[in-house]
Structures are given as C-alpha cells and as structure tokens.
Amino acid sequence: xxxLHPARTHTAGMTYAPMKSTKSKAVxxxxxKPSKAxxxxxxxxxxxxxxxxxxxxxxxxxxxxRSNAGKSSALNALTGQSALARVSKTPGRTQQLVVFxxxxxxxxxxLPGYGFAKVPGEIQEVWHRALDEYFRERQxxxxxxxxxxxxxxxxxxxxxxxxxxxxxxxxxxxxxxKADKLGRSAxxxxxxxxxxxxxxxxxxxSVQLFSSTERxxxxxxxxxxxxxxxxxxxx
Numbered sequence: 001x002x003x004l005h006p007a008r009t010h011t012a013g014m015t016y017a018p019m020k021s022t023k024s025k026a027v028x029x030x031x032x033k034p035s036k037a038x039x040x041x042x043x044x045x046x047x048x049x050x051x052x053x054x055x056x057x058x059x060x061x062x063x064x065x066r067s068n069a070g071k072s073s074a075l076n077a078l079t080g081q082s083a084l085a086r087v088s089k090t091p092g093r094t095q096q097l098v099v100f101x102x103x104x105x106x107x108x109x110x111l112p113g114y115g116f117a118k119v120p121g122e123i124q125e126v127w128h129r130a131l132d133e134y135f136r137e138r139q140x141x142x143x144x145x146x147x148x149x150x151x152x153x154x155x156x157x158x159x160x161x162x163x164x165x166x167x168x169x170x171x172x173x174x175x176x177x178k179a180d181k182l183g184r185s186a187x188x189x190x191x192x193x194x195x196x197x198x199x200x201x202x203x204x205x206s207v208q209l210f211s212s213t214e215r216x217x218x219x220x221x222x223x224x225x226x227x228x229x230x231x232x233x234x235x
Contacts, residue, residue, distance in 0.1 A: 033080070034078060034079055034080035034218075034222065035222055035226060035231070037102055037103070037106070037226065037229075037231045038078055038079045038080070038102065038108075038222065038225065038226070039079055039080045039081070040102055040103065041079045041081070041084060041100040041101065041102050041108055042084075042100060042101055043084070043098070043099070043100055043101075044099040044100065044101045044107075045098075045099050046096040046097070046098050046099070047096055047097040047098075047099060048096050048097075048130075049097075049130055049133075050097065050130060050133050050134045050137065050138060052097075053097060053099060053109075053134075053138070054099060054101075054107065056138060056139050056140050057105065057140060058104070058105030058106055058107070058140050059105065059106055059107075059140055059142040059228070059229050059230055060106065060107040060108065060109050060138075060140050060141055060142060060229075061107075061108055061109070061141075061142060061143050061144070061145055061225055061228055061229060062109045062111050062134075062141060062143070062144050062145070063075055063085075063108060063109065063110050063111060063145050063147070064111040064113065064144060064145070064146050064147070064161045065113050065146060065147030065148065065177075066113050066147075066148070066149070066152075066155055066157040066158065067113045068149065069113065069147045069148055069149045069152075069177055070147055070149065070175075070177035070178050070210075070212060071085070071110070071113060071147040071177075072085035072086060072110075073085075073177070073212040073213075074145075074147050074175055074177060074210065074212055074221070075100075075108070075110065076212070077212040077215065077218055078218060078221060078222055078225065079100075079108075084100060085098070085100075085110055095112055095123075095127070096112065097109055097110070097111060097112070097130070097134065098110035102229070106229045106230075106231070107140075108225075109141075111131060111134075112127045112130075112131070113157065128160070131160075131164060132164065135164040135165065135167070135168050135170070136167070136168065141168070141170065142171075142228045142229060142230075143170060143171045143172070143173065143224075143225075143228035144161065144164075144165045144170055144171070144172045144173070145172075145173050145175065145221070145224070145225065146158065146161050146162070146172055146173070146174045146175070147174075147175045147177050147210075148174055148175070148176055148177065148194070149176075149177055149178055150176040150177060150178055150179050150181065150182055150187055150190050150209065151178065151181060151182065151190075153176060153190060153193075153194050153197075154194060154197050162198075162205075165205075171204040171205070171228060172204070172205045172206070173205075173206050173207070173208075173221070173224045173225075174194065174198075174205070174206070174207040174208070175208060175210040175217070175221060176190060176191060176194065176207065176208065176209050176210055177210050177211070177212065178211060178213075179209040179210055179211045179214075179216065179217070180211040180213050180214045180216075187209050188209075191207060191208075191209055194207050195207055206224070208220050208221065
C-alpha cells in the first residue's frame with residue numbers, strides 16, 4: 001500500500017516567472033469617419049409647415065423618432081457633428097420641420113417627435129396634419145430613417161410614421177438606437193422581433209441595431225442614407 005506524503009514546500013534553488021496580468025486589454029475600435037457629403041450638412045431653416053420648406057427638387061431623407069428615441073444623437077453621429085441636431089433632456093423640443101442642407105440638391109429633414117412631449121393635444125394634431133401633407137405631397141422625399149429605442153420599439157408614434165411611409169410606398173430604414181443599453185442576445189432578439197413586425201410593410205423596410213454612444217452601426221446607416229440620396233461612393 002502506497003504511503004501518502006505531504007506536499008514538498010522547499011523553495012531553495014527555484015525561480016519564479018512574473019505573474020501575467022489577468023486584465024484584458026481594451027480593444028480600440030476603429031474611428032468612424034463620416035462621409036464628406038454628410039459631414040457638410042448645415043442648418044438652413046425650421047419650417048412650421050411643408051409650404052415653408054425649400055423648393056421641392058433633388059432628394060431628401062426624413063429623420064423621425066419618438067421623443068427620447070435618440071434621433072438627434074443619431075443625426076449628429078452620422079454627420080460627425082456634435083451639435084448639428086439639438087440634443088435635449090426635455091423631450092419634444094423639435095416642433096417644426098428642420099432642414100439641414102448637404103448640397104444644392106440634397107437635404108436631411110428632421111421631423112417633429114412627440115411621444116413623451118408635454119404639449120397640448122391640439123398641437124400634436126397640427127403636427128400630424130403637417131406630417132401627413134409632407135409625406136403625401138413632397139416629391140423629393142426619397143426615404144425615411146426612423147429611430148426607435150431598442151427597449152421600446154414599434155410604439156404608436158412609430159406605427160404612425162410607418163403608415164405614412166406605407167401609403168407612399170416609401171423606403172424605410174429603422175435604427176434600433178441605444179443598443180448598448182441591452183446585452184447582445186437581448187438586442188438581437190429585439191431586432192428579430194421588429195423584423196417580424198415589419199412583415200406587412202409593403203415598401204422596402206430594413207432594420208439594424210445602432211448605438212451613437214458606442215458608434216456602432218454607423219457604416220450601415222450611412223450607406224443607406226447615401227444610396228437613397230444618390231451620393232456616389234467615389235471621394
């Protein structure tokens with residue numbers, strides 16, 4: 001029968017390698033560089049009604065999103081400008097059609113968002129009529145970029161915007177914003193759920209995860225905007 005011996009504890013003559021740090025090195029993400037075209041966007045005017053917009057020529061993309069959905073942050077991130085669109089902790093600050101000019105024939109239009117906005121119902125009704133007219137009559141409107149908080153997608157406001165686009169058979173691209181607020185698995189589940197919810201959308205509708213904080217999803221969104229505006233890939 002083998003005898004059990006206590007473990008040896010002699011250390012003389014032994015050498016020790018320095019302990020390796022268990023901390024993982026932070027991965028440096030490649031810096032996103034906005035396209036030169038979108039980076040040139042600048043504020044032109046705020047239009048209380050569609051009649052006050054620039055002449056209906058060229059092409060424009062409408063940006064929509066319920067208050068607090070991260071629409072302004074997305075606009076700023078896509079253009080590489082920290083304050084192009086006003087970001088406020090007070091929802092509902094965008095109460096008009098805000099025009100950002102890219103060049104003589106291309107524009108970005110920031111639409112009113114009124115989900116949590118503390119405004120009277122009659123004002124929301126005025127906005128609704130203005131948006132209905134804008135979607136029905138604006139011939140230069142080439143697409144709708146719709147921001148939805150990934151934690152609260154397909155709200156009543158979102159459905160209204162989708163209905164406007166569906167009536168016009170207008171291409172829609174959805175940004176599921178603030179994706180960094182959820183784990184990867186949870187965010188992916190929301191992505192799949194929203195895609196299923198868009199099954200009856202007769203126009204071309206696409207959806208992606210997006211985070212202006214982590215600067216993720218910017219390349220895909222930029223490509224969609226540039227394609228709809230007819231901006232060439234060539235520098």
